Amino acid sequence: MMESLKKVWESTEWGVGAPVIDEFEQCWAEYIGVPYAGSCVNGTEAITVALRATGVQQGDEVITSPYTFIGTITPIMTLGAIPRFVDISPDNYLIDTGRIEEAINEHTRAIIPVHLAGCPVDMEKVCAIAEKHNLAVIEDCAQAHGAEWKGRKAGAWGHTGTFSFQTSKNMSSGEGGAVTTREPGLADGIFAAKNCGRLRGGVWYGHEHFGTNLRLSAWQAALLLGQIGDLEAENNKRHENAIYLDSLLDSVEGVDAVAVNPEGVTHHAHHLVLFHYESEKFDGLDRNEFCKACRAEGIPVGEGYVPIYRQGSVSEFSNWNYIKPVLEQRGIDYSKEMCPVAERISGSEGFWIHMGVLLGSKSDMEAIAEGFEKIRRNASLLKNQ
Numbered sequence: 001m002m003e004s005l006k007k008v009w010e011s012t013e014w015g016v017g018a019p020v021i022d023e024f025e026q027c028w029a030e031y032i033g034v035p036y037a038g039s040c041v042n043g044t045e046a047i048t049v050a051l052r053a054t055g056v057q058q059g060d061e062v063i064t065s066p067y068t069f070i071g072t073i074t075p076i077m078t079l080g081a082i083p084r085f086v087d088i089s090p091d092n093y094l095i096d097t098g099r100i101e102e103a104i105n106e107h108t109r110a111i112i113p114v115h116l117a118g119c120p121v122d123m124e125k126v127c128a129i130a131e132k133h134n135l136a137v138i139e140d141c142a143q144a145h146g147a148e149w150k151g152r153k154a155g156a157w158g159h160t161g162t163f164s165f166q167t168s169k170n171m172s173s174g175e176g177g178a179v180t181t182r183e184p185g186l187a188d189g190i191f192a193a194k195n196c197g198r199l200r201g202g203v204w205y206g207h208e209h210f211g212t213n214l215r216l217s218a219w220q221a222a223l224l225l226g227q228i229g230d231l232e233a234e235n236n237k238r239h240e241n242a243i244y245l246d247s248l249l250d251s252v253e254g255v256d257a258v259a260v261n262p263e264g265v266t267h268h269a270h271h272l273v274l275f276h277y278e279s280e281k282f283d284g285l286d287r288n289e290f291c292k293a294c295r296a297e298g299i300p301v302g303e304g305y306v307p308i309y310r311q312g313s314v315s316e317f318s319n320w321n322y323i324k325p326v327l328e329q330r331g332i333d334y335s336k337e338m339c340p341v342a343e344r345i346s347g348s349e350g351f352w353i354h355m356g357v358l359l360g361s362k363s364d365m366e367a368i369a370e371g372f373e374k375i376r377r378n379a380s381l382l383k384n385q
């Protein structure tokens with residue numbers, strides 16, 4: 001890694017045109033199993049690029065999950081398009097593919113399945129629905145580097161796949177992103193959208209399309225290039241520990257790991273371990289109190305996402321002068337939105353641990369399970385503290 005950074009330093013080619021950026025893009029495309037990958041500044045803007053490349057415009061509706069990071073929907077809102085939320089499944093906390101069709105109408109243009117926690121959504125189902133209704137599929141793979149659904153990688157199923165290389169991710173350059181595609185037309189659109197509207201192979205001052213500067217630097221590309229080779233082994237190590245932790249939880253009543261090894265998933269990226277918590281089995285200790293106790297025991301859990309439609313960002317968007325009338329006309333009121341499963345998981349039943357923990361030892365997994373059990377034994381003492 002230091003060697004490749006030194007090479008970038010010595011080349012003095014630190015930005016656009018630096019060979020290491022092309023090299024990273026080619027290696028990432030090859031790894032994902034597609035002909036083209038375009039790097040960009042982050043995973044949020046990767047989605048902007050994908051939306052632009054697929055032609056999503058103001059007023060178009062884009063279906064996605066309410067249980068995700070804000071970065072999934074900020075690009076939709078930035079374009080003046082309208083996010084539509086389909087509830088998640090309690091089995092995996094991913095968009096409930098059985099309910100996507102209910103949300104499709106004449107305004108729908110795209111679906112963004114989010115491979116939350118490194119677990120791929122059933123992409124055969126999503127792609128079949130998209131084909132039937134002529135919709136674009138943009139896979140949000142921010143948490144799913146190397147994940148596979150039935151032998152094909154996340155990012156190689158949809159029209160485009162978007163990645164984040166932000167600090168917390170399985171591969172990181174501090175900030176960074178990429179968009180993958182199998183389709184040459186979309187590759188042109190991706191290149192233009194993140195490169196000031198230029199054509200691939202076109203002239204520097206030719207801005208044939210609408211696009212802005214969202215390019216990755218050579219430093220970031222060099223950091224990422226050095227990590228591709230380690231990703232598979234690290235994901236495998238996380239998988240081994242996730243399976244072991246899951247087995248240990250058989251003896252902890254009231255806490256289950258979610259979708260650790262689900263059918264159809266041939267490679268799980270385990271960006272997070274998602275859990276399901278039953279407070280009744282913990283003497284009524286609520287989820288937030290349980291998480292607080294975990295942290296006091298040194299187990300770094302998080303309570304998880306708030307359903308995204310309840311964020312202030314979405315209510316501000318709802319009041320923009322060119323959005324408000326559209327929402328009113330279509331009867332969309334995000335303040336009354338209710339995805340019951342997402343509400344339940346977010347409010348009282350879900351929690352998670354970040355993937356870094358899964359790179360630890362077997363005894364770390366044992367300490368986690370023991371910690372949960374210790375809290376269960378002492379739940380009545382911990383209540384309302």
Ligand SMILES: Cc1ncc(COP(=O)(O)O)c(C=O)c1O
Pocket residue numbers: 042043044045068069070071072114140142143163164165166175176177
């Ligand atoms: C599911 C999901 N989508 C999108 C993003 C946005 O990525 P970035 O933070 O690189 O903009 C993230 C990152 O945290 C994410 O977890």
